[in-house]
Amino acid sequence: MKDKNKLSFCLGRCRIDPSDNSISFQTLGDEPHQNESAKISLQPKFIEVLSYLALRYPEVVTRDELIDKVWEGNVYVGTKALTNAIWHLRQQLSPFAQESGVIETVRKTGYRLLLPPIYDTFDDGEEQRQTTEAKLQHATKRMRVMAIVMGVITFICALVMGVHLYQDKLRMMDTQLTVLTRDPGSERYPQLSHDRRWLVYGASRPGLTSSLYLKDFKRADLPARQLTPSSSSELRAVWSLDDTALFFASRSHATGKCTITQLTLATNEMRALAPCSSDMTAIDISPDGQYLAYISAHESEKMGGIYRLSLKSTEATAERLSCDTRCNYEDRDLAYSPDGRWLAIARRFSNISEDIFIRDLASAHEKRLTQGLEDIRGLSWTPDSQALVFATEDSGSSNGFTLDINTAQIRSLDVEGMSYPSSVSAEGELVYHQYHRQFQMAYFSLGDKVPGSLFPLLYSGVSHRNPDYSPEAKRIVFVSSETGYNEIWTSDINGQKLEQLTQLKSRVAYPRWSPDGSRIAFIAPDDRNEGNRIFILDLTNKNITALASSYHNHGRPSWNWQGTAVLASTADGITEFYLDNRAPRVISSLSMAVGFAKSATELVFSRDGENGLWQINLTQPEHVEQLISTDAFRAGNNWVLTASGVYFKSSNGHEQLLNYWEASSQQVTSLLRVPRSSLSGFGSMTYIPEANRLVMTLDGFPQRDIILLKHKLLK
Incomplete structure (x- = not known):
């Protein structure tokens, strides 16, 4: 007998056929020859969800039951995949939907099919x-x-x-956590020596630069010793096989130059080996000790990628293993497997999507293990080379997981705040740095007789960021993790009268009001949870549509002056996307971090990876002028254009400044001085003219400590 769950059935005039994962709609005409079926193919999982709901009609089916039956209990993948499946099914079944819909969401429970299924007969x-x-x-x-x-x-x-x-x-065996560092400041990227005697980590002390520190792992009572000088910055190191040396990226404060460096512990001698791009460069050593692999973007026109350096010769130069040019991804982290067969890679496809691959070092063949993670924070292997331990940050929350490289099964360690796990032992131990980060929105009142400070706009235990104000709507739009997901919310200028606008249970980012206050542009993951798309939320009907685009990754959206198109950075440069779904048009090959329309023909923008503020003529894009010099403007994303000038953030040593550039005099004035890292480099800034107030994203100096974890899933 054929499994009833696999039988074809009808919902009204819609026929569902699990044999080829299709649905067809019977269109009735006046004549018999006008009765035609339009067949549409769907993903198999979508059909499985619909078939199971039909099998259980008219009962309510819980989300957990659907995940168990369709995704074999894989909660990590199934939670978001089920929401995506329900959304797509509702879209495809909409031609025959009744007033209340075809699939009903039962709050805090699950879903129920509202139309009775009529199955094909069987013997x-x-x-x-x-x-x-x-x-x-x-x-x-x-x-x-x-x-x-x-x-x-x-x-x-x-x-x-x-x-x-x-x-x-x-x-x-309970999960055991032991705090290894309690120093003021921020300790991160821990690595134990192979004999598990010494712990090396990077630390940023208040008022000091980032340096490497060495601690006796067996003697918690002894203070850590600073290894690297204050004239440079270092944060992330790896041990040589004999534990006599460390390899790390070092950036000189005097020259700004970054080099992969070897430090011999016995003599404290430091030797530069190869160029790099950041003192937080991910780095690892091959199990045979012959190669260093590290992530860098030091070569012009190249994204962050993997470089391999031979340690067998002092004259060796690093070779690039990653894609060279016009890549649709950026490699961000790596780890050699203990057996030397694999190289694990954390790869970012868009600014809100990152996934894990493993590369066979003998054949260079790669295997993808995850789909649709947000931000991977560290990779490490179990001693048997059969599983990875990694951490992610998702909607502001960090946690740790294990990943079986053969089955791709993910299991949660349920260790909140885990970041950059390493040095996994056969006894089920590892070290990591605990990380809690919470973004808040704050306002600064301009023109007060008594100098003010930054005041919180919302008092909450969750993250709020990326504000943008509309004078027409008289509302602030922002991203909030109030529901456990990054969703779009709005409030009045005082942070009150909150309203949630999206329920995508996804990773929305960077909302921007249209000039008339009727629409909001934002980015969110694409259907594959790999790249991202630009979406438009129409507030008149609450519909969300994706703009036509063939690009894999889109930067922060901004509107043109008329509100008829959205501008964003792509692989080709500043690109214009149209609301009527015309093909997008490349304006300029220059990249754009954040942009504001100054008029129908003028766009003011900051550039990715380059200081200074710029203005381009949209009708004559070859005409580009610099408004603020590269020495004065280093805001990146944190700035806003007003009718009279520009407010922006800048860094000055160990502090940050809030500045104002007056367009008429072209003079820069500092308005406020705050501690380092107070204003988020990934945040945004907006201006409320009615209140003469700035609203921006706050990011307090994060407290990180090194933790020793013992966990049953690691054995």
Whole structure:
């Protein structure tokens, strides 16, 4: 008998066929020849969800049950995939939807099919015959198995008892956390020596530069020793195989030059080996000690990628292993497997999507293990080279996971705040740095007689960021993690009268009001949870549509002066996307971080990876002028254009400044001085003319500590 869950069925005039994962709509005309079916193919998982809802009609099916049946209990993948499946099914079934819809969401429970399914008929007699035969076969087989089992019953009992005792021991082993550092400041990127005697990590002390520190792992009472000088910055190191040397990226404060460096611990001698681009460069050493692999973007026109440097010769130069030019991804982290076969890679496809690959070092063949993660924070291997341990930040929350490289199964460690796990032992131990980051929105009142400070706009225990104000709507739009997901919300100018505008349960980012206050542009993951798309939320009907684009990644959106198009940075440069779904048009090959329309023909923008503020003529894009010099303007994303000038953030040593550039005099005035890292480099700034007030994203100096974790899933 055919499984009923795989039978074709009808919902009204819509026919669902699981055999080819299709749905077809019967269009009725006046004549018989006008009755035609339009067949549409859907993803298999979408059909499985719909078939299971039909099987359980008219009952409510919980989300957990659907994830268990369709995604085999993989909560990590199934949670977001189910929401995506329901959304797509509602879209495809909309031609025959009744007033209340076809699939009902039962709040805090699950989903229910509202139309009765009519299944294709099947032969009950044949079913009974097959059932009888199956029972006879089962009885015969059972007798044979029992005869065999009787002969080995003692051995099996002993084996089962041993397995249960071992599993009970694992279940009884609680997760153990031991704090290894409690110093003021921020400790991160821990690495234990191979003999597990010494711990090296990077730390940023208040008022000091970032340096590497060495601590006796067995002696918690002894203070850590600073290894690198204050004239340079270092944060992330890896041990040589014999634990006599460290390799790391070092950036000189005097020259700004970054080099991969070797430090011999016995003599404190430092030797430059190769160029790099950041003192936070991910770095690892091959298990045979012959190669260093690290991430860098030091070569012109090249994204962050993997470089491999031979340690066998002092004259060796690093070779690039990643894509060279016009890549649709950027490599951001890596780790060699202990058996030397694999290189694990964290790869970013867009500014809100990142995933894990493993590369066979012998064949260079790559295998993808995850789909649709947000921000990967560290990769490490288990000693048997069969699983990865990694951490992610998703909607402002960090956690750790294990990943089986053969089955791609992900299991949560349930360790909140885990970042950059490393040095996994056979006993189930590792070290990581605990990281809690919370973005807040704050306002600064301009023109007060008494100098003011930054005041919180919203008092909450969740993250709020990327504000943008509309004088027409008289509302602030921003991203909030109030629901556990980054969604779009609005408030009045005082942070009150909150309203949630999206329920995508996804990763929305960078909302911007249209000039008339009727629409909001933002970016969110694409259907594959790999790249991103530009979406438009129409507030008149609450519809969300994606703008036509063939690009994989889009930068922060900004509107043109008329509100008829959205400008964003792509692989080709500043690109204009149209609301009527015309093909996008490349304006300029220059990149854009943040842009504001100054008039119908003028766009003021900052550039990715380059200081200074610029203005381009949209009708004559070859005409580009610099408004603020590269020495004065280093805001990146944190600035806003007003009718009379520009407010922007700048860094000055160990502090940040809030500045104002007056367009008429072209003079820069500092308005406020705040501690370093107070204003987020990934945030945004907006101006409220009615209140003469700036609203911006706050990011307090994060407290990080090194933690030792012992966990049953790591054994």
